[in-house]
Amino acid sequence: VEPLGTHHVLRIGGDVRFRVIDGEAVVLRQSAAEVLVMNEVAARMLELADGAAPVARWVDALLAEYETDRPTLERDVLELAATLVSEGILEPVAGEEGMGGI
Amino acid sequence: MSFGEAFLATPDLFPGRSAGEAWGERTFALRLPGGTCRIAGLSPAQDEAVRLRFGPSIPDRAGPPDLRVFRAAESDFRAVDTRGWEYAADLGFAPGSLRVAGLRLMARLDWSPAPCASLWTPDAGSAAFAGIFENVLRLLTAYRLRPAGGAVIHSAGIAIPGWGVFLGVGPSGAGKTTLSLRARERGAVVLSDDLNAVLPAARSGRAGGGGWTAAHLPFTGDLGASPRAGAAGALTLRAVLRLEKSEEDALLPLSRAEAAATLLASAPFLNRDPYRREALLADLLELCGSVPAYALRFSLGPRVWSILETLWNPSARTTSCGSVETSASG
Numbered sequence: 001v002e003p004l005g006t007h008h009v010l011r012i013g014g015d016v017r018f019r020v021i022d023g024e025a026v027v028l029r030q031s032a033a034e035v036l037v038m039n040e041v042a043a044r045m046l047e048l049a050d051g052a053a054p055v056a057r058w059v060d061a062l063l064a065e066y067e068t069d070r071p072t073l074e075r076d077v078l079e080l081a082a083t084l085v086s087e088g089i090l091e092p093v094a095g096e097e098g099m100g101g102i
Numbered sequence: 103m104s105f106g107e108a109f110l111a112t113p114d115l116f117p118g119r120s121a122g123e124a125w126g127e128r129t130f131a132l133r134l135p136g137g138t139c140r141i142a143g144l145s146p147a148q149d150e151a152v153r154l155r156f157g158p159s160i161p162d163r164a165g166p167p168d169l170r171v172f173r174a175a176e177s178d179f180r181a182v183d184t185r186g187w188e189y190a191a192d193l194g195f196a197p198g199s200l201r202v203a204g205l206r207l208m209a210r211l212d213w214s215p216a217p218c219a220s221l222w223t224p225d226a227g228s229a230a231f232a233g234i235f236e237n238v239l240r241l242l243t244a245y246r247l248r249p250a251g252g253a254v255i256h257s258a259g260i261a262i263p264g265w266g267v268f269l270g271v272g273p274s275g276a277g278k279t280t281l282s283l284r285a286r287e288r289g290a291v292v293l294s295d296d297l298n299a300v301l302p303a304a305r306s307g308r309a310g311g312g313g314w315t316a317a318h319l320p321f322t323g324d325l326g327a328s329p330r331a332g333a334a335g336a337l338t339l340r341a342v343l344r345l346e347k348s349e350e351d352a353l354l355p356l357s358r359a360e361a362a363a364t365l366l367a368s369a370p371f372l373n374r375d376p377y378r379r380e381a382l383l384a385d386l387l388e389l390c391g392s393v394p395a396y397a398l399r400f401s402l403g404p405r406v407w408s409i410l411e412t413l414w415n416p417s418a419r420t421t422s423c424g425s426v427e428t429s430a431s432g
Binding site: 024031035 | 360363379383387
């Protein structure tokens with residue numbers, strides 16, 4: 001499996017619903033009873049995961065919002081995105097739908 | 103495993119609608135947050151078992167039943183070895199109904215438009231019948247609160263005279279019963295150490311109500327029923343506490359998102375209902391917008407009470423946004 005890169009396009013998992021409250025995200029999964037609360041950065045990533053823009057665009061947007069350098073932010077975003085993908089919160093847009101599946 | 107397989111001999115024959123042969127003609131009614139709940143179709147022995155568990159029926163028994171009791175054959179159910187096993191009924195969610203399969207029970211909720219329940223059981227009224235009945239009543243109560251924006255929450259409901267109620271919320275083992283014991287030692291009224299109702303004050307029947315209320319439910323945990331709890335009615339909900347076992351006692355502010363997630367995770371049945379969970383979350387977020395929430399780290403010892411007192415004691419140190427920040431260690 002190709003590691004997650006900034007060229008990948010991600011979207012919210014099919015059974016995932018979320019609401020952003022005061023910067024934090026409350027995440028529900030239809031297939032499970034669990035309720036997750038995610039911090040501000042994760043909440044922004046869920047908002048940015050529109051299934052069209054690659055991860056690189058998320059980094060552009062977050063760079064304007066946080067005082068950090070691009071390499072650090074890119075590393076943190078990819079790490080968190082990979083976790084969210086492994087948890088099924090985000091899923092890659094495959095093939096022709098997006099700009100490159102995983 | 104598909105719906106009902108653990109409990110039912112032929113899950114495919116689960117009743118498709120509220121119909122069957124009633125056990126008897128006895129009726130029963132009890133007052134619950136969300137309105138009077140009327141039960142029909144009880145046999146004399148079942149009626150007696152219900153009275154032993156919930157006390158005498160209230161007089162208001164006229165009107166369509168909210169719960170009907172029907173006969174089922176013993177052969178409809180599998181023999182289940184329950185040794186070392188934690189019982190959880192099987193729930194089958196659908197947009198307009200909810201099916202339940204459990205130990206010697208089948209039940210369904212249908213919305214028409216308010217939720218009405220049907221219970222099929224082979225139990226003619228033994229001591230176990232009260233448990234079967236209560237399992238369905240708990241479910242029905244949780245859903246009957248929803249049209250009013252309310253919810254049932256797994257919690258210890260503690261009423262402080264002259265102030266209001268705080269809910270100590272957490273899963274089994276979080277310390278709800280211990281906290282309730284500490285509260286009783288200090289003269290507080292424990293509504294329930296297991297399940298309590300929350301309702302917008304405007305919908306709870308309390309005059310002039312803003313904010314939210316908490317109300318007693320006749321469902322208790324290890325502590326049993328408190329004689330004063332039933333008479334308390336709907337009381338102002340003042341705080342929500344997420345219980346966290348810790349060696350150090352402390353009360354820390356909780357964000358609105360964390361508080362709402364805690365309540366949702368502690369809302370039985372609804373927290374697993376994919377068709378009604380988001381609406382419940384919206385209501386709980388509203389609650390958390392008007393009722394302060396905290397994480398209560400506590401060591402299960404009596405010291406915790408001095409921290410809790412800062413909630414209703416005017417001399418408690420408060421921050422500019424009104425939240426209490428205090429701790430006691432050692």
